[in-house]
Amino acid sequence: MFTEKNIQQIKAHGLSEGIVKEQLQIFKNGIPFANVVEPASANKGIKVFSYEEQQQFVQLFEANKAKLELMKFVPASGAATRMFKFLHQFLENFNPEEDDIETFIQKEENKDLKTFFASTDKFAFSHLVKANLNEKYPDFKGFSLGKRYYLFVREVLGESGLNFSNTPKGLVPFHKVGKDFITAFGEQLYEAAYYATSNNVANLHFTVSEEHQEKFKARYNEIQDSIEAKTGVKFNISYSFQKNETDTVAVTPENELFLDENGNIVFRPSGHGALLENLNDIDADIIFIKNIDNVVSENYVETIAFQKKVLAGKLISLQHKIYDYVEKLHSETILDETLKEISQFISDELKIPNISANKKTLLTILERPLRVCGVVENTGAPGGGPFLIKDKHGNQSYQIVEMSQIDINNPQQKALVDKATHFNPVDLVCGVRDYKGKKFDLLKYSDPDTCFISSKSHQGKPIKALELPGLWNGAMANWNTVFVEVPLVTFNPVKTVNDLLNKAHQPK
Incomplete structure (x- = not known):
C-alpha cells in the first residue's frame, strides 16, 4: 500500500510501516x-x-x-496567534480611511475589541507599542481615533512591530512591574522558586518549538540576574521539542492515506499527548x-x-x-x-x-x-x-x-x-x-x-x-x-489577550 518513496518518508520520520498501518486502522475503526x-x-x-x-x-x-x-x-x-484572534479580525475587517471606529466597536460581535481599546494602558506591552508608534509616526497623536487604534493593533501583531503573531505565548509580556514587564515564562520561574525548589535550586523543563528555543534562552539571559537576586534561587532550565516520531499521518474524509500534490505523506503533530515522550x-x-x-x-x-x-x-x-x-x-x-x-x-x-x-x-x-x-x-x-x-x-x-x-x-x-x-x-x-x-x-x-x-x-x-x-x-x-x-x-489561563x-x- 506504500510506494518506495512513502516507505523512505516514514523511516526518515522515525516511524515504521507497522505504526502507520496502526494509525490508518484507528481512522477506519473509529x-x-x-x-x-x-x-x-x-x-x-x-x-x-x-x-x-x-x-x-x-x-x-x-x-x-x-x-x-x-x-x-x-x-x-504554542504560538500566541489564537490569543490575538479578534485583533487579527479587526485588521482584516476595519478600514481606518473609510470606517467609523465608534460605530464599529459598538457592534455586538466586536465587544472584545471595545474592552481591549478601553483598557490598552493596563496591558504590560502597551508602553512598548506606544514608544514604537511615536518613533515611527511623529504626528501619531493627530491621527483619527480609528487610525490610531488600527496602527496600535498592527504594531502589536505585525512583523515590523512586536510581532506577537509569531511569538510563543510564553514570551508575550503578561504582567506589569513598574515600568518593566514579566512574561509567562518569567512568572513560571518566579513561581517555581516558591515550591519547586530543593536546596535553593529550581529545575524547570519547557517543551518548546525548535524555532523558538533561542528566544527563550535569550529572555532568560535578560532576566537571570534579577530573578536570582529577587528569589535567592538558582535556576536550572532545560528544553525539549515534540519528537518527529510522535507525528501521525493524515487521511482523506474516506479514511485513505492523504498524499499531497507531490505524492508525499502529510505528517501532523499529534497534540499535547505527544509530550508523554518528553515527560x-x-x-x-x-x-x-x-x-x-x-x-x-x-x-x-x-x-x-x-x-x-x-x-x-x-x-x-x-x-x-x-x-x-x-x-x-x-x-x-x-x-x-x-x-x-x-x-x-x-x-x-x-x-x-x-x-x-x-x-x-x-x-x-x-x-x-x-x-x-x-x-x-x-x-x-x-x-x-x-x-x-x-x-x-x-x-x-x-x-x-x-x-x-x-x-x-x-x-x-x-x-x-x-x-x-x-x-x-x-x-x-x-x-x-x-x-x-x-x-x-x-x-x-x-x-x-x-x-x-x-x-x-x-x-x-x-x-x-x-x-x-x-x-x-x-x-x-x-x-x-x-x-x-x-x-x-x-x-x-490566558486564552485571549483580554x-x-x-x-x-x-x-x-
Whole structure:
C-alpha cells in the first residue's frame, strides 16, 4: 500500500510501516467514546481538605523536599496567534480611511475589541507599542481615533512591530512591574522558586518549538540576574521539542492515506499527548505540571505555592504508604489482615473499588505512576473534568476526560456531563519512581484507545487528523489518580489577550 518513496518518508520520520498501518486502522475503526458512570464531586472522587489538613501536607512536603529531586514541567510549545484572534479580525475587517471606529466597536460581535481599546494602558506591552508608534509616526497623536487604534493593533501583531503573531505565548509580556514587564515564562520561574525548589535550586523543563528555543534562552539571559537576586534561587532550565516520531499521518474524509500534490505523506503533530515522550525522559522524584499561560502576578504567588505544596504533600503521604505496602507484598510471607488493609487503602485513597486481596492484584495496582490532580469548581470554562468512567473490561476508575471523548448526543451521557461540578485546570503533581527509586516507563501506562480524530484542512483540501491520547487524559489513564479540590485562584489561563485584564494578572 506504500510506494518506495512513502516507505523512505516514514523511516526518515522515525516511524515504521507497522505504526502507520496502526494509525490508518484507528481512522477506519473509529475511536470509542468514554463511558461516563458519573462526574466526580466533592468527597465523592474529589478530596476536600480543611485548612488544618492542608497545613499538615505543606509541612510534610517542606520536611521532605531537601532530599527529593523536584522538577517543574511546562508545556510551552504554542504560538500566541489564537490569543490575538479578534485583533487579527479587526485588521482584516476595519478600514481606518473609510470606517467609523465608534460605530464599529459598538457592534455586538466586536465587544472584545471595545474592552481591549478601553483598557490598552493596563496591558504590560502597551508602553512598548506606544514608544514604537511615536518613533515611527511623529504626528501619531493627530491621527483619527480609528487610525490610531488600527496602527496600535498592527504594531502589536505585525512583523515590523512586536510581532506577537509569531511569538510563543510564553514570551508575550503578561504582567506589569513598574515600568518593566514579566512574561509567562518569567512568572513560571518566579513561581517555581516558591515550591519547586530543593536546596535553593529550581529545575524547570519547557517543551518548546525548535524555532523558538533561542528566544527563550535569550529572555532568560535578560532576566537571570534579577530573578536570582529577587528569589535567592538558582535556576536550572532545560528544553525539549515534540519528537518527529510522535507525528501521525493524515487521511482523506474516506479514511485513505492523504498524499499531497507531490505524492508525499502529510505528517501532523499529534497534540499535547505527544509530550508523554518528553515527560518520560525526565527522571525526578516529584514532577509539577502546569501550562505556560496559567500564571498570576506576583502578589498572588504565595497562595499558588501553598496549594502546590498541599498537592505535593498529599503525593508524598500516599507514596510513603504505597512504598511500605509494596515492600510488604514483595516479602515471602504476609498476613491476610495486611492484604485486607492494603485492599481497603486502594479503595479509600485511590478510589478503586472491589479489589481482591491477593498479592499479584494488589502489586499490579500499586506499582504504577501516581498523580495528584488539583481540580477547581466548574465555572463554565471549556475543557475536561474529573469523571468516573468504565473501560471496555468493565473496570471503573476516576479519570480526567475531555469533552470530545464524551458522546454528548447520548442523552444519558450528556445529563452526566451537565451535572459536573469540577473542571481540570492542568494542575498535576506526579510521582514517577517506584519504591526502589527506579523510574517507571510512562509509555506503558497510556491507553491507546483514547486518541482523538479531528477534521482539518491541508492546502484547502479536507483531511482528518489523529491526536495521541492527551497528556493528562488518556496518556495517564493507567496511573493511580487522586483528585483534590483547589481554589479557583489557582486557575488563571490566558486564552485571549483580554484575559490579562483579570484581577490575578493585574498589579495591586
